[in-house]
Amino acid sequence: MPDNSNSEQNLVEMFREAADEVLQDKHLNIYQETARDVIKIERKYFYGDANNYGRLGEIRKTIADKFKESTKE
Amino acid sequence: MIINSIELENFRSFYGTQKIDFAIDKIKNTTFIWADNNVGKTNLLNAITWCLHEQFTSSFRRTDDLLNHQAKSEGTNSFSVTLNFEESGKLYSVKRMGGSLAGFLLHEIIDGDYRVIDKPLLFINSIIPKDMIKYFIIDGEGISESVDSKGQISATKPLEDIMGFQVAEKTLVDLKTIRGEHTKELSQLDVESDLSRVQKKLDKLEILHDGYQKEKKNFEDALENYRNSYEKADEYLKNANHEVVKLKTQERDRLISDLRSQEARLKKYEHEKISLIRKYSWVAFSNKLSNEGIDFIDENRYKGTIPAPFNQSLIQDIISDAQCICGAEIKPGTKAYNEISEKLGKAANPDILNRIAGARSQLQVIKSFSKGALEDISNNISEIRSIESKIIDIKDRLDEISIEIQDVETGKISHYESEYARCSQQIASTERQIGSKETDIKYCLDEITKLRDETRRLSALSPRAQAMQEKIDFIDEVTKVIENELKSALDNIKIELVSKMNSFIKTHLAQDLTVKATKDLKIGLYNNNSDLIAPGGGVTTMLSLVFTSVLISIAEIRKGARGNILTPGAIAPVVLDAPFSRLSETYAPKLASALPPNAEQLIIFMYEGNAKGGEKAIRKNGHVGREYYLLQQLTASDEGKPASYLTVGDKKYPLNEYNQEKDTVRIREVSPNANFY
Numbered sequence: 002m003p004d005n006s007n008s009e010q011n012l013v014e015m016f017r018e019a020a021d022e023v024l025q026d027k028h029l030n031i032y033q034e035t036a037r038d039v040i041k042i043e044r045k046y047f048y049g050d051a052n053n054y055g056r057l058g059e060i061r062k063t064i065a066d067k068f069k070e071s072t073k074e
Numbered sequence: 075m076i077i078n079s080i081e082l083e084n085f086r087s088f089y090g091t092q093k094i095d096f097a098i099d100k101i102k103n104t105t106f107i108w109a110d111n112n113v114g115k116t117n118l119l120n121a122i123t124w125c126l127h128e129q130f131t132s133s134f135r136r137t138d139d140l141l142n143h144q145a146k147s148e149g150t151n152s153f154s155v156t157l158n159f160e161e162s163g164k165l166y167s168v169k170r171m172g173g174s175l176a177g178f179l180l181h182e183i184i185d186g187d188y189r190v191i192d193k194p195l196l197f198i199n200s201i202i203p204k205d206m207i208k209y210f211i212i213d214g215e216g217i218s219e220s221v222d223s224k225g226q227i228s229a230t231k232p233l234e235d236i237m238g239f240q241v242a243e244k245t246l247v248d249l250k251t252i253r254g255e256h257t258k259e260l261s262q263l264d265v266e267s268d269l270s271r272v273q274k275k276l277d278k279l280e281i282l283h284d285g286y287q288k289e290k291k292n293f294e295d296a297l298e299n300y301r302n303s304y305e306k307a308d309e310y311l312k313n314a315n316h317e318v319v320k321l322k323t324q325e326r327d328r329l330i331s332d333l334r335s336q337e338a339r340l341k342k343y344e345h346e347k348i349s350l351i352r353k354y355s356w357v358a359f360s361n362k363l364s365n366e367g368i369d370f371i372d373e374n375r376y377k378g379t380i381p382a383p384f385n386q387s388l389i390q391d392i393i394s395d396a397q398c399i400c401g402a403e404i405k406p407g408t409k410a411y412n413e414i415s416e417k418l419g420k421a422a423n424p425d426i427l428n429r430i431a432g433a434r435s436q437l438q439v440i441k442s443f444s445k446g447a448l449e450d451i452s453n454n455i456s457e458i459r460s461i462e463s464k465i466i467d468i469k470d471r472l473d474e475i476s477i478e479i480q481d482v483e484t485g486k487i488s489h490y491e492s493e494y495a496r497c498s499q500q501i502a503s504t505e506r507q508i509g510s511k512e513t514d515i516k517y518c519l520d521e522i523t524k525l526r527d528e529t530r531r532l533s534a535l536s537p538r539a540q541a542m543q544e545k546i547d548f549i550d551e552v553t554k555v556i557e558n559e560l561k562s563a564l565d566n567i568k569i570e571l572v573s574k575m576n577s578f579i580k581t582h583l584a585q586d587l588t589v590k591a592t593k594d595l596k597i598g599l600y601n602n603n604s605d606l607i608a609p610g611g612g613v614t615t616m617l618s619l620v621f622t623s624v625l626i627s628i629a630e631i632r633k634g635a636r637g638n639i640l641t642p643g644a645i646a647p648v649v650l651d652a653p654f655s656r657l658s659e660t661y662a663p664k665l666a667s668a669l670p671p672n673a674e675q676l677i678i679f680m681y682e683g684n685a686k687g688g689e690k691a692i693r694k695n696g697h698v699g700r701e702y703y704l705l706q707q708l709t710a711s712d713e714g715k716p717a718s719y720l721t722v723g724d725k726k727y728p729l730n731e732y733n734q735e736k737d738t739v740r741i742r743e744v745s746p747n748a749n750f751y
Contacts, residue, residue, distance in 0.1 A: 032554070033638070035552045036556050040639055043241050043245045048196055065545075
């Protein structure tokens with residue numbers, strides 16, 4: 002079985018979105034956070050191996066979740 | 075990313091398996107690859123871009139014909155390129171296969187073991203994004219093709235690419251799609267018919283707005299093409315070796331300059347006309363009113379009639395006291411009493427008198443103001459007419475010049491002149507169309523804003539609609555975050571780009587040249603008199619190479635970016651095809667000295683005789699780590715063709731061999747022991 006952890010880890014490193022940096026992003030407001038998360042999805046499909054079928058669905062879900070989060074605040 | 079080696083297997087002109095080990099030392103970071111023209115430099119360069127991203131440079135032809143013909147004739151039906159590279163201290167091997175065994179494999183190499191990385195594309199893009207690679211790996215044509223006929227580079231697109239705008243822009247498109255889904259849903263809420271109606275209207279307007287934007291963009295692209303053709307034709311005519319044409323084009327230049335100044339004056343007077351109308355409109359109205367409505371105040375015409383010249387309180391006193399001011403008794407019922415009482419109805423009261431005095435004084439102001447207004451407006455109108463007439467004369471003369479040039483009995487001149495005239499008309503008409511689209515877009519945006527406010531108001535009446543509207547507003551806010559980031563990133567990088575290019579030029583190339591950027595981010599080189607330097611004479615290539623070098627340095631700096639919105643940059647080898655060939659012998663060595671220290675790894679393709687001292691400068695500074703040449707082997711006989719050799723130091727290497735068993739290109743290493751000096 003291929004070890005995926007290395008690939009995932011490098012992705013995180015390369016795009017400078019490592020966990021510690023996400024923590025540093027605490028000051029981001031909900032719109033900025035959503036923009037960042039949607040861009041991440043877009044980047045995964047734009048640069049990645051996956052076909053584009055799931056892209057809009059993932060973005061819709063992210064927006065719905067973040068919107069829900071925003072209404073609770 | 076540092077590329078350690080490349081292995082080619084039956085890729086284009088490279089038969090069998092062939093390998094190059096690149097220079098990877100920090101100082102000796104440059105690899106030279108020598109070859110005659112049309113032997114395999116472009117194939118080798120494209121082997122790298124194909125392996126990483128399945129991309130090709132613009133000069134690479136027959137992209138579906140990658141299998142080596144010799145191998146194909148022997149029954150082989152697959153080919154591949156493998157790159158072994160280092161990234162962040164780890165070793166990787168990436169292999170792309172084409173033909174019957176097509177595929178893409180990426181391994182991390184740990185102690186000689188190959189560990190598969192399961193999302194190879196994503197991983198490779200995280201190292202060198204596909205939208206940035208063309209700025210690192212540039213073929214010969216690519217170096218100067220970015221410079222336009224004026225000698226300027228349009229920097230917007232490269233800067234956007236190097237900062238990863240493509241992903242952000244795709245995100246904006248997707249957000250718009252999702253927003254559209256929600257607004258459609260909102261319009262289908264049958265509980266609120268008004269809301270549905272407004273939302274449908276809004277949808278239509280948004281579609282209209284997008285259509286106008288696209289049309290405007292198409293017009294702008296067309297305008298750019300017309301301008302380029304116009305400039306090309308103008309350039310040809312100005313440099314045409316024909317006395318009449320020279321004189322006519324000189325006259326035309328003067329007239330165009332005059333036309334522009336007259337048009338600017340016309341604009342100024344038209345603005346002034348608007349100001350005058352604003353300033354004097356009330357005077358015109360009041361003047362008309364005074365002439366037609368309140369002329370009764372004119373004392374000369376109506377003196378002694380209305381109002382009567384009797385003071386109301388005086389008459390009232392006489393009547394109430396029943397005594398005249400002369401002492402005579404005025405008893406009620408007498409003739410005198412009745413006559414005086416009758417006058418009371420016509421007597422003036424002090425309030426009315428004051429008002430009349432005020433009105434009279436105001437009328438004087440209006441009258442004196444209207445004299446000035448008439449004079450100012452007449453002057454303005456006459457000036458506008460005079461300028462318009464001058465403009466018509468200039469345009470007529472320009473048309474005549476065009477016909478006179480077209481009548482010159484030289485086919486090419488006539489052709490370029492008619493092209494000049496055609497483009498000139500197209501430019502004017504396209505500019506008008508752009509202006510009209512801008513008006514349409516502004517109208518749409520104003521209406522959209524109003525309707526969005528209306529939608530919000532109506533949505534508030536239904537909880538379901540309100541929730542939907544809030545979600546739409548949420549998407550709008552997210553969109554704004556991305557749009558603002560793109561705008562501010564581009565604004566900041568513009569300043570950075572020009573400053574870095576100037577620093578590069580002053581440090582390495584010339585003190586008397588300065589890079590400036592226009593508003594629409596066209597970068598050009600200017601001399602001490604602030605004149606834009608025309609392309610040619612190596613300046614084009616120099617500007618392009620400096621621009622590329624600075625772009626790459628921006629990408630390198632941005633590798634550390636957090637990447638919330640924009641894709642982080644990259645560090646990758648810089649691969650250049652014959653970079654010095656179009657440079658002057660003054661600038662080639664200077665630029666060559668500057669390139670290796672400004673790149674992590676440099677791979678330069680050259681053919682003998684085009685190095686212009688660039689090769690020597692790199693060698694002298696100790697940056698050459700590896701050196702190869704491409705040997706062309708042909709089955710054909712030489713038929714008296716002279717043999718081609720590469721001379722490096724004191725050694726000679728053949729670049730072609732005839733009467734060989736197979737047609738192929740062999741990669742051979744230049745002896746590292748060659749004595750260069």
